[in-house]
Amino acid sequence: MDWKRGAYPEFEIEDVVVVLFLLKTPKGRKQISEELNLGEGTVRTLLKKLSSIGLVESQQKGHSLSEKGAEVVKEISRLFSEPLEATPLDGFVTYALVVKNPPEFKSIELRDEAIRFFARGAMILVVQDNEIIFPEDRRPLKETLPKLSEDLKKLPIENGDLVIVTWADTKADALKSLIHVALTLKGELLPEEIKKLVE
Incomplete structure (x- = not known):
């Protein structure tokens, strides 16, 4: 059970x-x-x-x-966007959202939070010069994952935003791990x- x-x-x-x-x-x-x-x-x-x-x-x-x-x-939604279903990564259910005006963060810690919340994996990206990039090496997402990059354009992204992507075995785990990471950053500002x- x-x-x-x-x-x-x-x-x-x-x-x-x-x-x-x-x-x-x-x-x-x-x-x-x-x-x-x-x-x-x-x-x-x-x-x-x-x-x-x-x-x-x-x-x-x-x-x-x-x-x-x-x-x-x-x-x-002023803190973070509604989750968007994206093209599956590695065959797992994948969701993404945007965090507005993110505070200081460490990508590795946010990824760990997602995995602790049943995600199989997570990606922490930033928006710079209207491009979604990996913060560690400034590599554009579209170079490695063009399909995902296309999907993420449906999100209300602006320069300076943080984009979180999580994937998991089920829709529930993908969604909840995604929201969990957003709340790690913005939880105290919830109504x-x-x-x-x-x-």
């Missing part, structure tokens, strides 16, 4: 953020449960908590963001009501 699917309604801040992004389009509880590899009881608890602070509405067709929820997602959900 998958250890993550216990009867305990446990979720982490990463789950909360991923659910908020997912609910930009209405989704049913079962769908959220499958996409995030969380038990349905956990998803029920998480949705109930989001609903109690007015961020999520439930209708017949599923759960979606309320107006307030959409505002909160906009606020989060207070979101942080309170997991205290």
Whole structure:
């Protein structure tokens, strides 16, 4: 049995953020449960908590963001972008996002954070002169991974941004490890009501 699917309604801040992004389009509880590899009881608890602070509405067709929820997602998007599914790397599910105004960071530490959070691998890139490059040697990504480089152009990138790419066995692990790295950099700037959900 998958250890993550216990009867305990446990979720982490990463789950909360991923659910908020997912609910930009209405989704049913079962769908959220499958996409995030969380038990349905956990998803029920998480949705109930989001609903109690007015961020999520439930209708017949599923759960979606309320107006307030959409505002909160906009606020989060000023810190980092919504995850974008990219071309699989090494056959693994791959996602990427942009971190705006990143603080000082060490690529190796951020990669370790992603792997600690079940990613198979991670890439930390920066945007310079409108090019996505490897910070260590300033090599443009398009020279080694042209397809990924093309995908990442769909992200709202600007000079000075940090681009994080993670890949994992499942969509849930790829997404959560990606959000985890973004939160390592920007977590304390999340809206207070979101942080309170997991205290």
